[in-house]
Amino acid sequence: MKKADDGILAAKGFKAGAAAAGIKSDDRLDIGLVWSETPAAAAAVFTQNSIVAAPVVLSRRNVAGGKVRAVVVNSGNANCMTGDEGRRHAQAMADDSAALLGAGEKEILVASTGIIGRPLPIDKVRAGIKAAFEKPGTGDDFATAIMTTDTHSKSVAYTCEIGGKAIVIGGCAKGSGMMQPNMATMLAFLTTDAAIATELLDKALREAVRTTLNSITIDGCTSTNDTLAIIANGQAGNPSIDEENDDYKTFVETLRQACLDLALMLVRDGEGATMLVTVNVRGAKDYDQAKQIGYAITNSPLVKTAAHGKTANWGRIAQTVGTLGLDITEDSLDVGVENPADDELIINVTVQLGDAEATVYTCDLSKDYVDINVEYN
């Protein structure tokens, strides 16, 4: 496996466009469209919030068909808590994209991110989609168009060999607040030219996400719009991955690395973030319990403010772990701290409940987080 360039356009046979449609208050890009030139398989995971945005409802339904040509995204407005009108707007985004691409309307995924509860300015959005289609650009244009409070775009691409053919997995992500993805991160999109059966693509995605984009938190808040999708068009010409063989393992490993890179980029660019905090939990009963402990620590405002001071206050870590109702006492808890770099903190926590381990990533809690979220109203 090695790195490649141009993020979501690194794989063969994909195009993308972006437009500044005026959904955001300034001239920034706020519409992105990425598509495969040929029919493609797809898999996606979405937020587990019980309150879901209209585009999530639509995309869940469409990805179930297993065939997806494109993802259309707007930033600046979440199209969430917008009722029937919101559902019609999401459908219009899919319909327009399908018409432009000559695809079926069920072959389109839609994603939105931004403020909750405001009607989408659908005329601007539709004009933006047309503009994005008519002027294809770079992968970074698309990665920039999906941003909200992110300070920079986040793209990744890896290549590896499968069945004697070089395949590429590339993608991008956004999200720096309202971030504790549960099934997916705020928004992340991946493309690959690998040929792979839809059900294995789905399985690979879930496997890759569990320890990467589903193991991060910025502020413990699971968004209503989380969407992570991957589109595979098979243009690499590899023999299709149709069973869980070594090729599948290579694919998962590469996909996991791409997702991990994106996850760490997201955390490092968390709202107001100055530190990357990695929490390794060992000695738990099972993976879920290890992750629960990791999330308790990474969501503690006391741990996060201590991290902002570039230290780990182990009293606060112990306090946090003690609230979980698990059989963990002063005598069965070990806390160690490493400072591998000035902007990195590693917290190693060992309990005595079993052999399982997990790693969770977060950032510090700074005054800038407060500023950003007071102003974002």
Place this chain on the structure above:
Amino acid sequence: MKKADDGILAAKGFKAGAAAAGIKSDDRLDIGLVWSETPAAAAAVFTQNSIVAAPVVLSRRNVAGGKVRAVVVNSGNANCMTGDEGRRHAQAMADDSAALLGAGEKEILVASTGIIGRPLPIDKVRAGIKAAFEKPGTGDDFATAIMTTDTHSKSVAYTCEIGGKAIVIGGCAKGSGMMQPNMATMLAFLTTDAAIATELLDKALREAVRTTLNSITIDGCTSTNDTLAIIANGQAGNPSIDEENDDYKTFVETLRQACLDLALMLVRDGEGATMLVTVNVRGAKDYDQAKQIGYAITNSPLVKTAAHGKTANWGRIAQTVGTLGLDITEDSLDVGVENPADDELIINVTVQLGDAEATVYTCDLSKDYVDINVEYN
């Protein structure tokens, strides 16, 4: 029921002293001792954190005896995660207090608050206890001695009539960070001259606390040292409350009001707080579920930063409620907001799961919270 003066010394037959023993880095009061001049009943509730400080272990054991003469408290050091030495130090605090008062060592409750994981400077503490005993002071001296990051002391007292006699319930509390009490607040102590059976005192305390000191949060972090105790010495001369009659109801009502006043004082003085945020949840399946929803909202950093901007962002409230895995969707959630004062926000949330309701109180999340907790290391 009406208000009375002098907090923890408002009831008959109680004395208190305080001393600056040098546990804190400056000359502030850091030892408090409050005692009944005569034998007294007691009840207490403690943290549910599985990691508990040495004084909590000792006080849990002693209060089980039902007879308590005094509470001795130090601030500046939590005596938590301090092993066997910490347990000996807590015992020494009880032994010294018992000797000074001519009481049994099991008639003393001990509480500590401050930084976790540092050995208690026991010689200073012992000298401080002696000084506090030898120079009794005001209720406010005691209330001041138990403070850590609190910006002011917090005292309350109410009087009511029971069996033709005026009885008094008074007390004080501290705590402004690491605050989501679970069974009790960080530290709160109450005294009463009412005569009441120990088991009813215990029941009354739990009843009063559930909707007051156990319904607040500052940062969602349950301390290892939470302790709430009440001592009743019977000096008001009322016929002893020995059954759940109208006298008991009057007692509970007065006690609940005292606890609510303290709870709101704590929240208003939360670290960096500028706003009191009251979240009323209606339409839940039962009280616990209503409280769960209330706590989810009051612990959301996005809701709390919005509150700092003096508004309630209802998209963020919906997002938070949606993460709970309950059957709550866009169509079954109603959110209303009131602004009764410039420093108060009331959030009314109605769901459609049943008839139960609960109220939870919190403060906003400000840059000062970050400053305080970066520096407190």
